[in-house]
Amino acid sequence: MSKIFSPFADGSIVEPKDFVGRRDIIEKFEPYLKDSINGNPNYFLITGEYYIGKSSFLKYLSFYAKEKYKIISCSWLIENTIEETIEELISLLLWDIKFSQENCYNKIIEDLHDHIIKIVWSKIKFTKEFLIHVKENFVEFFKYLYDNINDGLFFKKYKGLMIQFTAYWGSNLNLFFEWFNNIIDYCNKSHDEIPFIFTLELSKEEYNEFIDDEIAKYFICSELKRLSDNDVRIYFKNSFNKFDWEISDDVLDLLVEHCQGNPCLMQHAGNKIYYSISMGAFDEEEKKGYRVYGYVTNQKLTDPNFVREILRK
The missing domain is CATH 1.10.8 (Helicase, Ruva Protein; domain 3)
Structure with missing residues (x-):
């Protein structure tokens, strides 16, 4: 008798093929997905009570955006420092292309060689000075990564990049929003095409504490309710x-x-x-x-x- 793991693991993120519901929120985000691939940055915010399926929805949204609009994505938790979060995002984005676009991966690693301390499996450890630089030039650096990933493709090029941030118990949200406001300010002032979508996952408590009218005006917000x-x-x-x-x-x-x-x-x-x-x-x-x-x-x-x-x- 063959062994198999339960598909219902408590609290686990649901795979896109098993995802149900939330069509109204996908439809709400649809125009902004289209807008982003035309070079205009957009900001999504997902909130809701604990264990209501926020992370599963964002995983499905990434899948949907890639399948329909050729938007690639990377996501990570909001760590205690911005530098930690950035390091994980870079590592995960490059890991995703390591085997499908090996030449592109190798070129980027070669470009960044002087700033890399070590590579252990999927994790790339960067110098502190480099991460500070990326923190101060986040959009430009991820634009460099995105452009290089696309240059490595001969056809079916990507049309956008989705960067997801997830808050959890250890997240330093005061520090995060201080930094993220600079990203919004940069995108508002830039005349370059920025085909990016920034998504943020917060609990209702975190939303009520950290999201005021000034910040909320930049986000397309959706609160997940219980399923039908x-x-x-x-x-x-x-x-x-x-x-x-x-x-x-x-x-x-x-x-x-x-x-x-x-x-x-x-x-x-x-x-x-x-x-x-x-x-x-x-x-x-x-x-x-x-x-x-x-x-x-x-x-x-x-x-x-x-x-x-x-x-x-």
Whole structure:
């Protein structure tokens, strides 16, 4: 029996192929995606309660922008220092092209050779002086990276770059906004084409604390709400269909009622059901913390009472 990991890992970012809902927000951002590939910078801000799916949405937005508009992206957490965040963004953007555009990657590494301390797998460690320089000339430097990545392509060239920043518990947002305001100011004054989209992910608490009217006027803002009942049904139906599991409308109704459109509860409920069935409704000390024991096909999730008992465990 082959082993397989649950697709419902609690709190994990949903892969674009499994993403459901949020079409209204994609439609809201659509004109600005088009505007950016014409050389005009735009700023997106995603907020919402904790575990409402902000990071999953941004991953899907990156996928959508690349598929439809040939916009590449890089994203990272807002670290304690701007320099740390910048170092990660550069490393991730170059890692993405390392194997598909090896000549381009090598050229950029050669250009930056004097500023590189070491390269360990995907992480490039730069000198402090270089990172300070990039911090002060952020848009120009990422324009250099973007232009070089495009020069390495013979066809299907990229049309834009999306740079994503995600706040978390350790983020120094006072420092970040002090720096980010300079980016906005630079873009407003520049006469060059800047086909960039800057996206920012904040919790509602962070939004209320740090976003005032002066900052908000530059962003296209969207607050993620809970998913619709129909989106919840589609998510579970598609997910269980991957294992050839039959799921009845009665069970779907129960899951809709249980999850209340909260993506985190949806993942948790899916996890409970998956592991309960694949590991025989648990035993042996609850199977030592949900270890994967096997892949069970052709299950029938048709009895809502059976599913209700699983969710109560």
